Structure formats: C-alpha cells, structure tokens
Amino acid sequence: MTAPLETLLIPRPEGLYCPAGDFHIDPVRPVDRAVITHGHADHARVGHRAVLAAQQTLDIMAIRYGADFAQTTQAADTEQTVNGVRLSLHPAGHVLGSCQIAIEHDGLRAVVSGDYSRVANPVCAPFAPVPCDLFVTEATFALPVFRHPTPETEIARLLASVDAFPDRAHLIGAYALGKAQRVIMLLRQAGYDAPIYIHGALQRLCDYHLEQGVPLGDLRPATMDKAEARALQRAIVIAPPSAFASAWVQRFADPVIGMASGWMQIRARARQRGVELPLIISDHVDWPDLTRTIEEVDPAEFWITHGREDALMRWAELTQRRARPLHLVGYEDDPE
Amino acid sequence: MMAFADLLERLAFTPGRNAKLAHMTRYFQTAPDPDRGHALAALTGNLDAGRAKPALLREMVGQVVDPELFAMSYDYVGDLAETIALIWPTAEAPRDIPLATVVQALGDASRMQVPGLVAGWLDVLPPSGRLALLKLVTGGLRVGVSTRMALTALAAIGTVPRDEIEELWAGFTPPYTPLFAWLEGGARPELTIRAPFRPVMLSTPIDADGLAPLDAAEFTAEWKWDGIRVQAAAEGETRRLYSRTGEDISGSFPDIVDAMDFDGTLDGELIVRRGDRVAPFGDLQKRLGRKSPGKALLKSHPAALRLYDVLIWQGDDLRGLPFAARRGRLEQALRGLHPDRFDLSQTLDFADWAALAALRADPPDPVIEGVMLKRRDSAYVAGRPRGPWFKWKRDPxxxxxxxxxxxxxxxxxxxxxxxxxxxxxxxxxxxxxxxxxxxxxxxxxxxxxxxxxxxxxxxxxxxxxxxxxxxxxxxxxxxxxxxxxxxxxxxxxxxxxxxxxxxxxxxxxxxxxxxxxxx
The missing domain is CATH 2.40.50.140 (Nucleic acid-binding proteins)
Known part of the structure; x- marks a missing residue:
C-alpha cells in the first residue's frame, strides 16, 4: 500500500471516501456530499445532503425517490473541480447515465468504475478505458466460468422459443432500470417490431428512456384481463423478476417464464428461480472483459469493491498485479 | 452436437410434460440421421458413451486452467461437468461436431485415447456443446425423460401409433435409421425380435356406485397387490423383464430372469416375497434402485412374480381369447415354473358386489391395496379401455x-x-x-x-x-x-x-x- 493513494481515496464503512475533495463515491449510508456513478438502488441511495452525478442519473434518482431525494443536486459536467480535486466522468456502459468517476490530485489519478460492461449496449454510451494509478472495480462475475455469450444469441433463443410456443406468453424477468430497456432494444434490433408488453413497475423508466431518445418502440401496459392475456399470440412481456411472485402473473395461461441476467449462466441459479428460459444477458463485465479491462487500464494497483474477489485476487497473484479487496458491504450482486 | 445440446438445455429447464414432448418432437423432425438416432439412444439410456470418470475430467481441466481458480469456480457452480464446460477456453471460431462423429469415435477409441479425443472436442465446441459432450461421456444426462416419453415424442413425427413403435422398439438398435425411415412413411420393417414388449392392458378405477349396475356374474375378482406391474417375456435364449411402460428392468432382477425357463409372455405383479409372505412395497423399492444387485440383497430381498395373465405361450398369441380361457392356460403354464419365483394371483369367490365389498374391507394381507375386476369375456388389449377391467382400490x-x-x-x-x-x-x-x-x-x-x-x-x-x-x-x-x-x-x-x-x-x-x- 503506497501512502499517496490514500490521500486520493480510502474505503470507509459508509463507502469510498476522497479525503482531498471531502466527498464519497456511491456511499451506502447517508453522507454530506456524494458522487454517484449510476442509478441502481444500491449505488444511488436516498438521504445524502448534496449529490453530484450525471444529469441522467439525477433524473433517474428523482423518478425513483421523488424530486427531493437530496437537499441539493448538481448535474456533473464532463470535467469539474471539487475542493481542488479534478473530477471527470467517463461512460461505463452499464445503464443509461452510468459513468466511471475519475479523480486527480497531486499528479495521481484514481478511477472508480461503479458497475460497468464492455459489450455494446443500445441504451447507453460504451465504456471508455481511462489509464490511471488506481482502478476501483466491481467483481460481480469475477470467476472464469462467467463468459457471457453475445446478447444477440440469447435474444435469438428467445425468439426461437416464441416461434416454438406462439400461444404461450413469454414473460421475461428483467431489472427495471437498464436490463428491461436493453432487452427491448435487443428485440427491436433483432427485427421484433410487435408491441412489447411491460409490467407497470417499468413504465416510468421506459418513458424516461423514450424521452432520452432510446427508441423502444410500441410498448403496452401488461394490465390486460385474463381473457385478453390468454388470447395473445407471440406475446413478449417484460417484468421485474419480483412480479413473478405476485398475483399479476396469474392472468397468463401456461406462460414461459424467462429471466435476463448474467446469473442465468449457472444452471442451479436458473432452476432455483423456476426459470424455463434462462437468458444470459448481463450489464456487468464477465471474466474475460474484466481481466482485459484491468490490463488495458493498467493501474499501479486495483481495488475490488464487491463480488467474487477471491478469484480476482488469485488472478492478480498469477499476473503479478497489486490488488486489494475492500469487502464493501451494501452493494448487491446484480440486484435482480 | 449443438442441436442436441440445445435440446438437452431446453429439457433440463422445462417442467411441463407437453412442452418437453414438443421440444423432442421438433428435434427428431429437424436433426439429420444418424445424429437424431444417437440422441434417441442417449435419451432412452441406450447410448453407451460413458467413457470418462470425473477424476479424468478433473485432471484434464487441471492442465488448461489454474487449479485454484478451478476450485473456486467448481465450489460456486456445484456441478463438475458444468464447471468444466464453462471454464474450458473457447476457440477463436468454435464449430460444431456431429453427434454421430463423437459417438462413433468414442466407440472405436481405446481407454488411452479417450482423454485426447475429449480434450480435442472441448477445444473446438462452443460452451453449451461442451456441456452436452461432458454429460454424454460421464453418462449422466438427467433430463427427466422416460423411454415412453421419448417414444411418444418420436411417434409425433409421423402417423404410426406409439403402441406399435413400443412393440418393435426392442428390435431396433442405435442409431435407429430404419425406425426413423418407417415413421417417416417408409415400410414397416420386418423384424425378428425375440421376447418383445407387448403393450400392457390397464384398468380404470371404479367404486361401489359404479359397480352397482354391472352384473357380478360376468366378472372375476383378484387381489390387487402393491408391487409393480411387469411383463416377463422369454423366447429362445432371450429373456426380458419389462416395466409396464416397456423399460427393460432385467438387470435389476437376475433372480427372476434366471427362473424364466419358459417360452412366452406373462403378466404379473413384481413383489418381494419370502416364502408365503409378501413384503411391503418399501422392500421392493430397495431392489428397484439397484442396477445390478449383490448376492446379499438377492438373498435378503428375493423377488417374485405373482401372475395375472398370459399373453403369448409357446408361440401362440392368446391375447384375443377371453380372460377366462387365458386364465386356464395360465394355470397350466404355472405348473412348469419355479414356485419360489412364480405363483398365481388367486381369484376371489363372491356371489354379489356386497360380498366382494366385504372381502375388500378386510383383506388377508396388508400388502393388498384393493381388488381387480376383469370381465370373463375380455380380450387382452393395449391401453386403458373403459369397461373390461376395473380396479377398486381400498379406501386411502x-x-x-x-x-x-x-x-x-x-x-x-x-x-x-x-x-x-x-x-x-x-x-x-x-x-x-x-x-x-x-x-x-x-x-x-x-x-x-x-x-x-x-x-x-x-x-x-x-x-x-x-x-x-x-x-x-x-x-x-x-x-x-x-x-x-x-x-x-x-x-x-x-x-x-x-x-x-x-x-x-x-x-x-x-x-x-x-x-x-x-x-
């Protein structure tokens, strides 16, 4: 552990803290000043006094928590100075608005990636690697068994299933922010132009994506009555996974239950969720992309916020890289 | 291999029987010969490709992946074949290998050649193909498909009824090319199958109200024993014990098979019997679970058949005869059979339904689960026709x-x-x-x-x-x-x-x- 890095960033129970700039990044408890990487609930929490984030992330937080989620908010520019620390945003390729936060002070640069992905995503800008001295990474899928297939092949599997069972509605579980819109866009890109039905919990976030110029196409609320639901042909319905436990799903006769998640790569996980059609579609880096990113960014040291840090530490040992697990509590495994 | 892998994947995650059947039928319709035949063999447990032990696979993967990373991954995934399939390095341009090529090569390979072959295929296949390959070579598909289900799905590719396929099934061998040709409109193959399975006749449930309008004099009654219904077929040197769905369970019951020195097809209840005492179903279950039972188990849990019916005897097909006539032939047939392994299901004396109800209410043995009723004039027909045979089970x-x-x-x-x-x-x-x-x-x-x-x-x-x-x-x-x-x-x-x-x-x-x- 070289001491100078600690003037730039230190892990604390409430989250990563920048002493020089006196702010936290993605804190899990209420703090005075927070910089937020993206709008997922475990990273963007309610109750901070002042929040700095990309405009889209602020908008998403306002949609989820109400306009008064913090006392003051500030839309981040691509570059700014906070208490003498230069702070810049770089796309993370995770969800709409997601950014890596780069901070520079005394000639040292640290990059906090938040959650990120290297696979082209039609709902957000691609990840931009930023060379740095300290790279802070997630490790959600940091095991060499996680090598996600291209999302296009997974969507092709979904469409093949719709062809095979046209009279069974296909209900696809997808997290409300990011995954749902990505699945919709992937379907559109695959040429599926029929109306897509969405659960009520997705409505406002889908509306926001449309406002932001993401062409999701014809979306209909999945609030039809039982007779209508059972008459549907070739129907695809997107819903948050929690909806499958609710009475809402009872309107469909013999549906095919699918789930779009990186976890679907592990059969036991898919079975546990009662999934008939597992779709391996992830908004996080898989093992090859994660290790490739660290090689590209080539930091003097990297820190691991959460996930399967043991395997990544082993990789660091094998490749002679300096690494440190932070065991930050409060970030979830791909909160489905 | 990839089409088969996709089928296995869908079967593994599909809970519904009809959807499982649809997946299999689609596969049989679209996959080429002889791949689909090998797949059918794999699904029905007739593919002998289990050539690699888990220890060998671990050793192989240890040569391409850091053992610590592998251990962490295995710990997380929980299934060896799945972990290896996921972790094995994927080729720049993965490609498919026909299932038939794999089956053929494994069949021809010596034990020393197996690891090299498997590693070579793992190197070129995409991940899902690797999993299917590993499940094949370790011999554990576990997709919840019975032979009968596979044949039901197979029948749907053409117009031949499943019962007819079942009768000839034992006469075909992988990769079943003549079978597929027949189902897709070709001529019915001329097969000389020894001791084939004959589709079983089943009964329908009934109660006292249902029986009331029927004439008791037209029926024979027997106890319904709590074992499993089987068919014992012997012809020439061939002896087979079939479950009522046509699965060959001879391997689990060498004691029965050894005693089948007759020429014919008998229908009966498989039980564990010690002298005159029929053991509870749990004892039979111990035997059902063993593919090749040891001497001690054969001795402590001796299996026996309690005979209900005779279908074929010394070359004569008796299925068209009335039950009463078949019963006479069965009694004759029994005389030459070993009494430890074969005995007769007794018929019950009853004048009317009330008398039978009294017998049913107080059976002489706890392993009886009700009474069976068979019309004296009933022919032996496949399936579950309503009318000739009834089961009147004891109250639950x-x-x-x-x-x-x-x-x-x-x-x-x-x-x-x-x-x-x-x-x-x-x-x-x-x-x-x-x-x-x-x-x-x-x-x-x-x-x-x-x-x-x-x-x-x-x-x-x-x-x-x-x-x-x-x-x-x-x-x-x-x-x-x-x-x-x-x-x-x-x-x-x-x-x-x-x-x-x-x-x-x-x-x-x-x-x-x-x-x-x-x-």
Whole structure:
C-alpha cells in the first residue's frame, strides 16, 4: 500500500471516501456530499445532503425517490473541480447515465468504475478505458466460468422459443432500470417490431428512456384481463423478476417464464428461480472483459469493491498485479 | 452436437410434460440421421458413451486452467461437468461436431485415447456443446425423460401409433435409421425380435356406485397387490423383464430372469416375497434402485412374480381369447415354473358386489391395496379401455396435517401457490411428513393462494414458510419407512382430500398416528 493513494481515496464503512475533495463515491449510508456513478438502488441511495452525478442519473434518482431525494443536486459536467480535486466522468456502459468517476490530485489519478460492461449496449454510451494509478472495480462475475455469450444469441433463443410456443406468453424477468430497456432494444434490433408488453413497475423508466431518445418502440401496459392475456399470440412481456411472485402473473395461461441476467449462466441459479428460459444477458463485465479491462487500464494497483474477489485476487497473484479487496458491504450482486 | 445440446438445455429447464414432448418432437423432425438416432439412444439410456470418470475430467481441466481458480469456480457452480464446460477456453471460431462423429469415435477409441479425443472436442465446441459432450461421456444426462416419453415424442413425427413403435422398439438398435425411415412413411420393417414388449392392458378405477349396475356374474375378482406391474417375456435364449411402460428392468432382477425357463409372455405383479409372505412395497423399492444387485440383497430381498395373465405361450398369441380361457392356460403354464419365483394371483369367490365389498374391507394381507375386476369375456388389449377391467382400490389412508410451506406451480398454475409441504404434531412442534400438489379444485386453489399470501412468515428463495394455521385432510395410498425424512415416514401418492378451513391446527394429527400405520 503506497501512502499517496490514500490521500486520493480510502474505503470507509459508509463507502469510498476522497479525503482531498471531502466527498464519497456511491456511499451506502447517508453522507454530506456524494458522487454517484449510476442509478441502481444500491449505488444511488436516498438521504445524502448534496449529490453530484450525471444529469441522467439525477433524473433517474428523482423518478425513483421523488424530486427531493437530496437537499441539493448538481448535474456533473464532463470535467469539474471539487475542493481542488479534478473530477471527470467517463461512460461505463452499464445503464443509461452510468459513468466511471475519475479523480486527480497531486499528479495521481484514481478511477472508480461503479458497475460497468464492455459489450455494446443500445441504451447507453460504451465504456471508455481511462489509464490511471488506481482502478476501483466491481467483481460481480469475477470467476472464469462467467463468459457471457453475445446478447444477440440469447435474444435469438428467445425468439426461437416464441416461434416454438406462439400461444404461450413469454414473460421475461428483467431489472427495471437498464436490463428491461436493453432487452427491448435487443428485440427491436433483432427485427421484433410487435408491441412489447411491460409490467407497470417499468413504465416510468421506459418513458424516461423514450424521452432520452432510446427508441423502444410500441410498448403496452401488461394490465390486460385474463381473457385478453390468454388470447395473445407471440406475446413478449417484460417484468421485474419480483412480479413473478405476485398475483399479476396469474392472468397468463401456461406462460414461459424467462429471466435476463448474467446469473442465468449457472444452471442451479436458473432452476432455483423456476426459470424455463434462462437468458444470459448481463450489464456487468464477465471474466474475460474484466481481466482485459484491468490490463488495458493498467493501474499501479486495483481495488475490488464487491463480488467474487477471491478469484480476482488469485488472478492478480498469477499476473503479478497489486490488488486489494475492500469487502464493501451494501452493494448487491446484480440486484435482480 | 449443438442441436442436441440445445435440446438437452431446453429439457433440463422445462417442467411441463407437453412442452418437453414438443421440444423432442421438433428435434427428431429437424436433426439429420444418424445424429437424431444417437440422441434417441442417449435419451432412452441406450447410448453407451460413458467413457470418462470425473477424476479424468478433473485432471484434464487441471492442465488448461489454474487449479485454484478451478476450485473456486467448481465450489460456486456445484456441478463438475458444468464447471468444466464453462471454464474450458473457447476457440477463436468454435464449430460444431456431429453427434454421430463423437459417438462413433468414442466407440472405436481405446481407454488411452479417450482423454485426447475429449480434450480435442472441448477445444473446438462452443460452451453449451461442451456441456452436452461432458454429460454424454460421464453418462449422466438427467433430463427427466422416460423411454415412453421419448417414444411418444418420436411417434409425433409421423402417423404410426406409439403402441406399435413400443412393440418393435426392442428390435431396433442405435442409431435407429430404419425406425426413423418407417415413421417417416417408409415400410414397416420386418423384424425378428425375440421376447418383445407387448403393450400392457390397464384398468380404470371404479367404486361401489359404479359397480352397482354391472352384473357380478360376468366378472372375476383378484387381489390387487402393491408391487409393480411387469411383463416377463422369454423366447429362445432371450429373456426380458419389462416395466409396464416397456423399460427393460432385467438387470435389476437376475433372480427372476434366471427362473424364466419358459417360452412366452406373462403378466404379473413384481413383489418381494419370502416364502408365503409378501413384503411391503418399501422392500421392493430397495431392489428397484439397484442396477445390478449383490448376492446379499438377492438373498435378503428375493423377488417374485405373482401372475395375472398370459399373453403369448409357446408361440401362440392368446391375447384375443377371453380372460377366462387365458386364465386356464395360465394355470397350466404355472405348473412348469419355479414356485419360489412364480405363483398365481388367486381369484376371489363372491356371489354379489356386497360380498366382494366385504372381502375388500378386510383383506388377508396388508400388502393388498384393493381388488381387480376383469370381465370373463375380455380380450387382452393395449391401453386403458373403459369397461373390461376395473380396479377398486381400498379406501386411502387419511391424516389431518397442517400446511407448513408453499411454492409456486408451473404452467397453468404459474403464479399460484399450489405445491404444499405439510406436517403433523411431534411433541409441541410440527414435523414435515409430505408434499402435495393436487386434490383441490381451481376455486380452492385460488383460496389457498390467498391464504399463502396473507399468512407468509418467512421466505427462502421461492419457498414461503406459512403460519401453521390451516389444516388439510391428506389422503395417501401407503406409508413407507424413510431414513431421508426427518419424520421417518414417506407417504405414497399424497394429495389434499379436503381443506379444513374450520379445524384448529392444534387438532391436527400426531406423528404417532402415522407411525401406527407403518407396515
């Protein structure tokens, strides 16, 4: 552990803290000043006094928590100075608005990636690697068994299933922010132009994506009555996974239950969720992309916020890289 | 390999029988020969490709992946074949290998050549193909498909009825090219199959009200024994013991097969019998689980057939004869058979239904589960025709139990809590004794679903723990001792007979009540 890095960033129970700039990044408890990487609930929490984030992330937080989620908010520019620390945003390729936060002070640069992905995503800008001295990474899928297939092949599997069972509605579980819109866009890109039905919990976030110029196409609320639901042909319905436990799903006769998640790569996980059609579609880096990113960014040291840090530490040992697990509590495994 | 891999993948995740059949039929329609034949062999347990032991696979993967990273991954995934399939490095441009190529090469390979072959295929296949390959070479597909299901799906590619395929099934060998040609419109193959399976005749349930209008004089009655229905076929050197769905179970019952020195096809109940005493079903289960039983088990759990019927005898097909005539032939046939392995199912004397009801109410042996009724003039026909044969089962056992856990159903019950675990009192606590998925109406299902949603006390993944408040009357066909269940008992065919919305949980039954019912 070289001491100078600690003037730039230190892990604390409430989250990563920048002493020089006196702010936290993605804190899990209420703090005075927070910089937020993206709008997922475990990273963007309610109750901070002042929040700095990309405009889209602020908008998403306002949609989820109400306009008064913090006392003051500030839309981040691509570059700014906070208490003498230069702070810049770089796309993370995770969800709409997601950014890596780069901070520079005394000639040292640290990059906090938040959650990120290297696979082209039609709902957000691609990840931009930023060379740095300290790279802070997630490790959600940091095991060499996680090598996600291209999302296009997974969507092709979904469409093949719709062809095979046209009279069974296909209900696809997808997290409300990011995954749902990505699945919709992937379907559109695959040429599926029929109306897509969405659960009520997705409505406002889908509306926001449309406002932001993401062409999701014809979306209909999945609030039809039982007779209508059972008459549907070739129907695809997107819903948050929690909806499958609710009475809402009872309107469909013999549906095919699918789930779009990186976890679907592990059969036991898919079975546990009662999934008939597992779709391996992830908004996080898989093992090859994660290790490739660290090689590209080539930091003097990297820190691991959460996930399967043991395997990544082993990789660091094998490749002679300096690494440190932070065991930050409060970030979830791909909160489905 | 990839089309087969895709089929296995869908079968592994598809709970519904009809959807499973649809996946298999689609595969049989679209996959080429001889790949589809090898797939059929794999699904029906007739593909002998289990050439690699887990230890060998571990050694192979140890050469391409850091052992520590592999250990962490295996720990996380929990399945060896799956871990290796996922972790094995993928080629720049993966490609498919025909299933037939793999089967052929494995068949020709020496033991020393197997690892090199498997590693070579792992190097070029995409991940899902690797998993299918590894499941094949370790011999464990585990996709929940029986031979009968596979043949049902197969029949759907053409117009030949499944029963007809079943009769000839034993005469075909992988990769079944003549079979596919026949089903797709070719001529029926001329096969000389020795000791083939003949589709079994089944009975329909009936009760006292159903019997009342029938003439008792037209029927023969026998005890219904609690074993499994089998068919013993011997022809020339060939001897086969089939389950009633046509699975060949000869391997598990060498004691029976050794004694089959006859030429014909007999129908009977497979039981464990020590002298005159028929053992409870649990004893037979011990034998059913063993592919090749040891001497000690053969001695402690001797199997026997209690004969019901004769289908073929010394070259004569007797199936068209009336039951009464077949019964005469059966009695003659029995004289030459070993009495330790074969005996006759006794017919019952009864003048009218009331007399039979009295017999049924007080059977002489606890392993009897009711009476069978056969019209004296009935021919032996495949399937379950309504009319000639009836089963009048003894009344089920019942117990009042408390619902403890609930899980959501699949298919038409998606979103409804329809799978229940129930328990009975043991001291001051409730001990789970079984699971039930059926027995309630759609209206009751909706009411149960509401009960679950408003009485959940905890959640474990998809399972909800319930406040112990609702009593259900559970009906079941029998009880076995079980070391796998905490309660020490396992129910057979439990279902919910009645929901006791009115009954306080404290008045549900105690475990002692169940234990008293053990055979």
């Amino acid at each position: 056992m019942v117990v009042d139990a408390v619902l403890l856990y609930a899980q959501r159903g699949h298919g038409k019950r998606s979103g409804f809590y329809s799978d229940f675990t129930f328990g009975v009192w043991d001291g001051t606590g409730l001990v789970p004794v079984g699971k039930a998925y059926s027995g309630f109406t759609d209206e009751e299902l909706r009411r149960l679903d509401r009960f679950v949603r408003t009485n959940t006390t905890d959640r474990f993944g998809p399972v909800r723990a319930l406040a112990p408040e609702l009593v259900v009357e559970v009906a079941f066909e029998g009880l076995n001792r079980s070391t796998r269940h905490k309660s020490g008992v396992a129910m057979r065919f439990p279902r919910i007979a009645r929901i006791r919305w009115d009954k306080p949980a404290a008045e549900a039954d105690r475990i002692d009540t169940l234990r008293a019912l053990l055979p």
